[in-house]
Amino acid sequence: MxxxxxxxxxxxxxxxxxxxxxxYDVAGPRYTSYPTADRFVEAFGEVDYVQTLEQRRAGVGTKMYPLSLYVHIPFCESLCYYCACNKIITKHHERGAEYLRYLTREVELNIAHLGTGQTVSQLHLGGGSPTFLSDLELQDLMAMLRRHFVFTPGGEYSIEVDPRTVTPERLGLLAKLGFNRLSFGVQDFEPAVQKAVHRIQPAAQVFDLVAASRELGFESINVDLIYGLPMQSPETFERTLAQVVKLRPDRIALYAYAHLPERFKPQRRIHAQDLPPATSKLAMLASAMRVLMAAGYVYVGMDHFALATDALAIAKRQGRLHRNFQGYSTQPDCDLLALGVSSIGRVGSTFSQNVKTLEAYYDLLEQGRLPVERGLAMxxxxxxxxxxxxxxxxxxxxxxxxxxxxxxxxxxxxxxxxxxxxxxxxxxxxxxxxxxxxxxxxxxxxxxxxxxxxxxxxxxxxxxxxxxxxxx
Known part of the structure; x- marks a missing residue:
């Protein structure tokens, strides 16, 4: 088969x-893990997590593939109303330096149990907006990680980019720091939709940044899109799709907007009457499938498209596709070390998640404790x-x-x-x-x-x- x-x-x-x-217009898990994160329990804590790190160090019951690292940077300058991520809205950029000091402590505590010289073949900086950090802070972060881990040549090193926070010069810095993959948050090119979700970014700005990224030699460029946003219609989304085809990123992540204002406070600023009806959402999805596949994109699976020449599509064809908390990957099933507030990782047959507030995160690290709040031993x-x-x-x-x-x-x-x-x-x-x-x-x-x-x-x-x- x-x-x-x-x-x-x-x-x-x-x-x-x-x-x-x-x-099949029903709700269901994305299966970045199984069991899914909603099944994690507080009975799994720091002691259990430390045990899994030491088991990996000893080579007991763990796969000794290179590590995958996820680093969560929670800060954003402005609020996007659709957002369901763990983030902190602030214009006080000095908070980034403080956060990196505590992040360094967390890395040191992990290394104390994991052992030095651990090889890393994947790195993903997510958020929030990682590009909230200054150039110097990004340099310090990468230097700190390289002091504690050995990054393999040819690995996948990616960062999420808010187009409003970078210039071609900043992209050049990211390339020098070793990032070879970028993910741009676009969501929609329509001005009315951008205004409705409080995320104004002209299409020309994104096109210029993607062009600069190609000139700098980034191996893969991803664009995130969302359908079902306020003020969207099948007609307006067709226009966005036409621009995306012209932009021609290597990968496209196409997500359905889930309106859950009772769970995510920012979504309370979105008026329900401005949301497209279910029939329009389905029409947008069908249109995206038709337009993107006609333009040469391969449906990799579960909201993701890639050009046939992209490593993700090649891995799909060759049966080498893997999956972790960052989504689809070409890398083997690595242990995932998750760093930063609210981040989720997997080591061996266990999952763990850090505390979700900065206050708790800083407090535990001040005590010399790893900030694990909950998890699961499978x-x-x-x-x-x-x-x-x-x-x-x-x-x-x-x-x-x-x-x-x-x-x-x-x-x-x-x-x-x-x-x-x-x-x-x-x-x-x-x-x-x-x-x-x-x-x-x-x-x-x-x-x-x-x-x-x-x-x-x-x-x-x-x-x-x-x-x-x-x-x-």
Whole structure:
């Protein structure tokens, strides 16, 4: 069961019926992890996290791949009303220097248990807005990380960029610091939409920055888009898509806006009557699929598109795709060390998340403690289901024998209920199930989160607890 031919550049764009889009217009996890972060518990704390670090150091029960690092920079100068990230709005840039001092303490505490000389093949700076930091602070941050870790040549080193906070000269600094991948937050090019979400950035500014990035030799440039924002319509979004095709980034992340003002205070500034109806959102999604695939983009899976020549699309075709808290990746399943307030990491068979407020983060580090607030040690069943879900999300197929050999189970009796549930999806042409395994079809790739949800034990037992974004 090979998925290498699925959604290659030579395959005609898939036509998805409005009825099928409507049927799967439901909320579900993004599966950057399994179990998902809403299942983490406070019973898992600093002591448990330290134990996992020391186990990696000793090579006990961990995969000794190079590390992946995530560094969360929470600050932003201005508030985007749609934002659901953990961020701090401030124009006081001196707060960045203070934050980096505490971040250094956190790294030192991790290294004390992890050991020096750890190799890193992935780095991602997220936020907030990492480019809130000054040039000198970015230099200090990278110098600090390089003192404590060994960065491999040819690794993936990325940073999220707010176009309003950088110039071509700043992009040149990022290249000199070793970043080889950029992600620009665009969301929408329409002025009325930008005004409605309080994020004004002229299209010409983004085009100039992307052109400068190409001249500087960045290996991959990503653009984030959101559909379902206030003042958007299928017609206005078509105009944004046309500009994105002209911009031609290597990768495009296309997210559905989830309006949850009761959970995310900034969204209370968005008037519900300004939001497009569900039928318009589905029309925007269908339009994006049609326009982007006709322009030569490959649907990598779950909101992500990439040019056929991009490493992500190549990894997809070759069956080498992986997934972590930063999304799809070409790197092996690394242990992920998460640094900074609210960040989430994975080491061995455990997940951990830092405290979510600066006050608590600084206080714990002042005490010489790692700022872990909660986490999870995966059970045997979690590990089995994780293997199945990640195989579906990344490779588009599951071979029964490989799961059986890896986890010493008999797949069909173990997942009898799930296989029965898949029969309906098979009838709809989303999956093909035979005696050897499960294959996500070309059509099914657009609903892969829904396929993965079938194997999520936590959703089976508690469907109403977590609130997730729409799966398409």
């Amino acid at each position: 090979s998925s290498s031919r699925l959604l290659s550049a030579e395959v005609a764009p898939v036509v998805i019926s409005p009825e099928l889009l409507q049927r 059970s045997r069943d979690d590990l089995v289901r994780q293997s199945v879900i990640m195989a579906l999300m990344c490779q588009g197929h599951v071979l029964f024998e490989s799961i059986e050999l890896a986890h010493l189970i008999e797949f069909k009796p173990y997942f009898a209920q799930e296989l029965e549930a898949l029969s309906h999806m098979q009838t709809q042409g989303l999956v093909a199930v035979d005696s050897t395994g499960i294959q996500v079809t070309e059509l099914g790739w657009f609903f892969v989160r829904g396929v993965a949800m079938v194997f999520d034990k936590y959703l089976q037992t508690d469907r109403n607890r977590a609130r997730f974004s729409k799966i398409i």
